Amino acid sequence: MVTMKWVTGAAMLACTSALVACQGGADKAAGTPTPSGAVTGAPTPTAAAPATSSAAATDPLLSGKREVTITRVQGSGQPLEISGRLEEGGDTGGRTLFVPTPIGGDRYVIRAFGVKDDHPANDDPSCWQVNGLDIEPELTIGAVVCDQDDPIQRFTIIAKGDGTYAIGSETRFLQHLPGNGLVLKELDNAKLNTTFRFTDKGPADREPIN
Template sequence: MFTMKWVTGVAMLACASALVGCQGGADKAPRTAAGTPTPSGAVTSTPTAAAPATSSAAATDPLLSGKREVTITRVQGSGKALELGGRIEEGGDTGGRLLFVPTPIGGDRYVIKAFGPKDDHPANDDPSCWQVNGLDIEPELTIGGVVCDPDDPIQRFTIIAKGNGTYAIGSETRFLQHLPGNGLVLKELGNSKLNTTFRFTDKGPADRKPIN
């Protein structure tokens, strides 16, 4: 009798141990995101939300890429395109250059190349570049055309999008503004508001082959 009870007790203890082991295994089974075991015990993975894009690079404006020729028109003006003859002016009809290629040179700076019409005349395909006239006297500076030299600081201009397809054009701390009786000049704003913006109109690819 004693032997039978001992065997029975051992068997019951073994069964109890097995039950505890089974429960422990169940606790270690894969669980869903809610914390409950998966029905089949299969491993599941909780989807991870994709990180939002953090690129700070602004979308490239094709008109400022250096790959398009544009005409430039003063928004508040007569509607005549800017022309680079002796100086940059508004519709002077002087036979100057009307097609421009704003070409990025790093940061927010551009060299603005000027071309004549596409008429197979070699001289029209050889660019001039905007340059602040060094002989002018502050506070009003004009812009002329010279041989391009992107390393020259007075050939570097800022072009700032102002919304609705318009731009402000500047050099250092000055902006290109229209003054009655004096035309387009570079001038410090001071306490004044910017009163001159420009619209660029795409005129096709910048694919000139300058004279070598």
């Protein structure tokens, strides 16, 4: 009988200790105020990623609802066009009207269209894509069937505050190199020397081919 009482008492003591430990852990998880009023042990809140780019919410040219031409500020003044490769004023009959379309997290797909001339093929979009056949450190951009889930079709567009934009992909920026044209390249310690101006060309209201 004495042995049974001792075992029962030890079990109750263990349960009480466990409850105290659990309560202490709960206090730490919830955070306890310090004399200065700060809360210690509280979990750090994590900001949720925005559903759409903050720039897209305020800049109509990045809203996905406007067609634009894109011109290199430091260039010839000829708009960019894309067929096999993105280039500057090549007059190759490529597409020159673009719709930067936000897909969340400050990323965009850039849809490309032909001129509005009632030709149905010009209303069916293609999209910019990093050329996967290129070799680092200089990558080109080509036009392919749109797939916003493909990481190499996602671009960053950064407003520079003077009506111009920098265009990039991951850690690279679209730059003009003499002899190479427009390429995506790491800046390293160099200064960004290529920016672009977007010119509004009307609503993005094309009806693609079904």
